[in-house]
Amino acid sequence: MNKEIAAKLLEKVRTQKPVIHHITNWVTIASCADIVKAFGASPVMAHAHEEAADMAGIASALVLNIGTLTPELIGAMLLAAKSANKKGIPVILDVCGAGATKYRDESCAKLLAGSRIDIIKGNASEIARIAGLNVKTKGVDSTDVKADLGAMALKLAKERNCTVVITGKEDIVCGSGRTYIVKNGHEMMANVVGTGCMAASVIGTFAAVEKDLAVAAAAGLVCYEVAAENAAMKAEGPGEFKFRLLDEVYCLTGANVMRNQKF
Amino acid sequence: MNKEIAAKLLEKVRTQKPVIHHITNWVTIASCADIVKAFGASPVMAHAHEEAADMAGIASALVLNIGTLTPELIGAMLLAAKSANKKGIPVILDVCGAGATKYRDESCAKLLAGSRIDIIKGNASEIARIAGLNVKTKGVDSTDVKADLGAMALKLAKERNCTVVITGKEDIVCGSGRTYIVKNGHEMMANVVGTGCMAASVIGTFAAVEKDLAVAAAAGLVCYEVAAENAAMKAEGPGEFKFRLLDEVYCLTGANVMRNQKF
Amino acid sequence: MNKEIAAKLLEKVRTQKPVIHHITNWVTIASCADIVKAFGASPVMAHAHEEAADMAGIASALVLNIGTLTPELIGAMLLAAKSANKKGIPVILDVCGAGATKYRDESCAKLLAGSRIDIIKGNASEIARIAGLNVKTKGVDSTDVKADLGAMALKLAKERNCTVVITGKEDIVCGSGRTYIVKNGHEMMANVVGTGCMAASVIGTFAAVEKDLAVAAAAGLVCYEVAAENAAMKAEGPGEFKFRLLDEVYCLTGANVMRNQKF
Numbered sequence: 001m002n003k004e005i006a007a008k009l010l011e012k013v014r015t016q017k018p019v020i021h022h023i024t025n026w027v028t029i030a031s032c033a034d035i036v037k038a039f040g041a042s043p044v045m046a047h048a049h050e051e052a053a054d055m056a057g058i059a060s061a062l063v064l065n066i067g068t069l070t071p072e073l074i075g076a077m078l079l080a081a082k083s084a085n086k087k088g089i090p091v092i093l094d095v096c097g098a099g100a101t102k103y104r105d106e107s108c109a110k111l112l113a114g115s116r117i118d119i120i121k122g123n124a125s126e127i128a129r130i131a132g133l134n135v136k137t138k139g140v141d142s143t144d145v146k147a148d149l150g151a152m153a154l155k156l157a158k159e160r161n162c163t164v165v166i167t168g169k170e171d172i173v174c175g176s177g178r179t180y181i182v183k184n185g186h187e188m189m190a191n192v193v194g195t196g197c198m199a200a201s202v203i204g205t206f207a208a209v210e211k212d213l214a215v216a217a218a219a220g221l222v223c224y225e226v227a228a229e230n231a232a233m234k235a236e237g238p239g240e241f242k243f244r245l246l247d248e249v250y251c252l253t254g255a256n257v258m259r260n261q262k263f
Numbered sequence: 264m265n266k267e268i269a270a271k272l273l274e275k276v277r278t279q280k281p282v283i284h285h286i287t288n289w290v291t292i293a294s295c296a297d298i299v300k301a302f303g304a305s306p307v308m309a310h311a312h313e314e315a316a317d318m319a320g321i322a323s324a325l326v327l328n329i330g331t332l333t334p335e336l337i338g339a340m341l342l343a344a345k346s347a348n349k350k351g352i353p354v355i356l357d358v359c360g361a362g363a364t365k366y367r368d369e370s371c372a373k374l375l376a377g378s379r380i381d382i383i384k385g386n387a388s389e390i391a392r393i394a395g396l397n398v399k400t401k402g403v404d405s406t407d408v409k410a411d412l413g414a415m416a417l418k419l420a421k422e423r424n425c426t427v428v429i430t431g432k433e434d435i436v437c438g439s440g441r442t443y444i445v446k447n448g449h450e451m452m453a454n455v456v457g458t459g460c461m462a463a464s465v466i467g468t469f470a471a472v473e474k475d476l477a478v479a480a481a482a483g484l485v486c487y488e489v490a491a492e493n494a495a496m497k498a499e500g501p502g503e504f505k506f507r508l509l510d511e512v513y514c515l516t517g518a519n520v521m522r523n524q525k526f
Numbered sequence: 527m528n529k530e531i532a533a534k535l536l537e538k539v540r541t542q543k544p545v546i547h548h549i550t551n552w553v554t555i556a557s558c559a560d561i562v563k564a565f566g567a568s569p570v571m572a573h574a575h576e577e578a579a580d581m582a583g584i585a586s587a588l589v590l591n592i593g594t595l596t597p598e599l600i601g602a603m604l605l606a607a608k609s610a611n612k613k614g615i616p617v618i619l620d621v622c623g624a625g626a627t628k629y630r631d632e633s634c635a636k637l638l639a640g641s642r643i644d645i646i647k648g649n650a651s652e653i654a655r656i657a658g659l660n661v662k663t664k665g666v667d668s669t670d671v672k673a674d675l676g677a678m679a680l681k682l683a684k685e686r687n688c689t690v691v692i693t694g695k696e697d698i699v700c701g702s703g704r705t706y707i708v709k710n711g712h713e714m715m716a717n718v719v720g721t722g723c724m725a726a727s728v729i730g731t732f733a734a735v736e737k738d739l740a741v742a743a744a745a746g747l748v749c750y751e752v753a754a755e756n757a758a759m760k761a762e763g764p765g766e767f768k769f770r771l772l773d774e775v776y777c778l779t780g781a782n783v784m785r786n787q788k789f
Binding site: 282284289292293296297300301305306307308309310311313314317318321322505506507508509510511513514 | 552553594595597627628630764
C-alpha cells in the first residue's frame with residue numbers, strides 16, 4: 001500500500017466531511033457517533049423503516065452492526081442497504097457477536113442474501129463463523145480460532161466478491177485481490193467496550209472517500225490505531241483511554257500517521 | 264434580560280431539583296441525562312406507551328427529541344406531551360434532523376398538530392425547515408441557511424404562539440414578544456456529538472423552574488455555554504471537552520455566570 | 527464476612543472472565559458494559575425475543591434492569607430469566623424506578639411472578655415499593671423512606687427466598703439468613719447517572735463466580751465502592767469521576783480492597 005495513502009485519506013475525510021449513516025447497536029451507538037465526528041465526518045443514526053432508505057440516500061456510506069439486533073432492526077438494515085446499493089455507496093456490516101446465537105447467524109445470512117454487503121468486518125471468531133466454520137463465540141468477545149485467518153479472509157472475500165476485515169492484534173484486510181495487514185493498535189483496545197464497533201464506523205468513514213474499499217479499510221484502521229497508540233501512552237486505564245482516543249483522532253496529523261503506521 | 268437572572272435560575276434548579284422527563288434518541292440519551300444531573304436536576308427517561316403519560320405527570324418539564332424516531336416513539340411523545348399539557352408543565356421539542364427525511368418532517372408536523380409544544384429548538388437549517396423553508400439538512404448537522412434567522416424565529420414563534428430557539432454560534436431565543444441573543448459558547452461544541460441535544464435538556468431543566476420560557480431558555484443556554492467555555496479552556500479535544508463540560512456545569516457558580524455571560 | 531473474600535472474588539472474576547448477559551435500559555447500557563469490562567468480565571447485551579434465551583444460556587449471570595422498560599423488553603427479560611433459571615445461573619433484577627409509575631410496579635410483579643429472581647436490587651424507595659410499602663419515588667432517584675430498611679430487606683429476602691440489596695450511603699445486603707452492611711462508597715456517586723445501574727452489573731459479575739449470592743453482592747459492592755472512593759479523590763466533578771471509576775476498577779488490587787473495605 002502506498003505509504004502516503006492513510007494520511008491522504010485522513011485529509012480527504014476532514015475535507016469532504018461525509019455523512020455516515022448507521023444502524024447499529026444500543027450499547028456503542030454513542031461511541032460510533034463520537035469516533036466518526038472526531039474524524040471530522042458527520043454521523044447520523046436512523047433506524048425507522050419509514051426513513052432508513054431515505055437516510056441512506058443522503059449518506060456517503062452505510063454502517064450496519066448487529067450487536068443488539070431485533071427483527072425490526074434487521075428489516076431496517078435491509079431497507080437501508082438496498083437503498084445504499086442503489087445509490088452506489090459502500091455498505092459495511094459488523095457481524096458483532098456472530099456465532100453467539102442461532103438468531104445472529106441467521107440474521108447475518110439474511111443481510112448477506114438480501115443486499116450487497118461491500119465490507120464484512122468482525123473479529124476472528126465472528127468472521128470464522130460467517131466463513132462457515134463451526135466456532136462458538138463467547139458473547140461479543142473473540143475466542144481462539146484454529147485456522148489460517150489470512151486464507152479464511154481471502155476465501156470469504158472471493159466467494160462474496162467483497163472486502164473482508166478481521167480485526168485483532170494484527171488486522172487482516174482482504175479485497176480487490178489484495179491482502180493488507182495492519183499492525184498498529186494497542187492491547188488496551190481489547191479492554192474497552194466499543195473499540196470493535198468504532199473500527200467498523202471508521203472503516204465506513206474512509207470507504208466514503210475512497211473507491212478501493214480494501215485500501216480504505218486498511219487506511220482507516222491505520223489512522224484509528226495510530227491514534228489508539230497515542231492515547232494508550234497517556235491513559236491510566238480504559239476510561240481515560242476512551243476519551244483520549246477521541247482527542248488523538250481529532251488531533252491526528254498526517255505526519256504522525258506516516259511516522260507510526262505499520263502495514 | 265436582567266443581568267442576574269441566569270445565575271438566579273441556576274440556583275433555583277439546584278434547589279428545586281426538578282424531574283425532567285425525556286423521550287429522546289438512543290445516541291445522546293446518556294449525555295442528556297448526564298447534563299441534567301450535572302445541573303443538579305433529576306433526569307428520567309421513559310418511552311413505553313404504558314407509562315409515558317404517568318411519567319410526564321410526575322415531572323416538571325418534558326423534553327422530546329426525534330433524533331432516532333420511530334412510529335412507536337412518536338406515539339409515546341404524543342401521549343407524554345398531552346399529559347404534560349394537561350398538567351401545565353413545559354414541553355420542549357428538539358427537531359433533531361428535521362429536513363433530512365420526509366418522515367422527520369411529517370413527524371414534527373404530527374407532534375406540533377397533536378399537542379402543545381411550548382419550546383421548539385433546533386439549529387438553523389432544522390428550524391428553517393419547520394418554518395416552511397425548502398432547505399435540505401445534511402443528516403443532523405446544520406447547513407447554511409440563507410435567511411434572516413431572527414425574523415424567521417420571530418415569525419415562527421408568533422405563528423405557533425410558542426418560544427423558538429435557534430442554536431448556533433449565536434443562539435436566538437424568541438418568545439413572549441421578545442428576542443434574546445446568547446453569544447456564549449465555544450466552537451468546540453460543534454465537534455462534539457450531543458451538544459445540541461444536551462442544550463434542549465438544559466432548556467427543559469430551566470423551563471421547569473421559570474414561567475417565562477424565553478427567559479428560561481436563554482438563561483439555561485447562558486449557563487450551559489459559559490460552562491462550555493470553561494471546559495474548552497482545559498480540553499485537548501472533544502473527548503476531554505465532553506467530560507469537563509459536565510464538571511464545569513457541576514462546579515459552575517452564579518458569580519462565574521454573571522462575569523462571563525454575553526447576552 | 528471473611529476479610530479476604532472481596533479481594534479473592536475480584537481475582538476470581540479476572541481469572542474466569544464470566545459472560546454477563548444484560549437486558550437493561552438505553553440510558554446506562556454503555557456504562558453497564560463498561561463497568562463489567564473494567565472488572566475483566568465479558569458483558570453482552572441482547573434483548574431480541576429470538577435470542578434472549580440462547581444468550582442467557584451461554585452466560586454465567588443475567589442482569590435485568592427496567593429503567594426504560596417496554597412490554598417487548600419485559601417479555602425478553604422473562605424469556606432470558608427462565609432460561610437462566612433452567613441453567614442455574616443467578617438472575618439479578620434492578621427495580622430501577624419502581625414506584626414511579628403503575629406500569630413499573632406491574633412489570634416488577636410480572637417478572638417476580640414469572641421467573642425466579644435471585645437478587646433484587648434497588649435504592650431505598652424502590653425496594654420499599656417492592657416490599658409493598660406505599661411510597662412514591664421521584665423518577666429514578668431515591669426518596670426518603672421512613673422505615674427500618676434492614677428489617678424491610680430481611681423480610682423481603684425471606685418472603686421471596688432471595689437476596690435483597692438496598693444501595694445507599696450504606697448498602698444493605700440480606701440473604702442466606704445473613705445481613706451485610708457495606709459502608710464504602712462516596713457521595714459523588716449520587717451525582718453521576720448510572721452508578722446505581724452499574725452496581726447491579728457488578729453484583730451480577732460477582733454472582734457469576736460465587737454461589738453465596740449475598741456474599742457475592744456484598745463483595746462486589748465493596749470492590750466497586752472502594753474504586754469509587756479512589757476515583758473521587760482524583761476527580762473534579764461527575765464527568766471526571768465516571769471515567770476514573772472505570773480506571774480505578776481496572777487497576778484495583780486485592781491489597782487496596784482489603785486495606786479500605788468497610789463491612
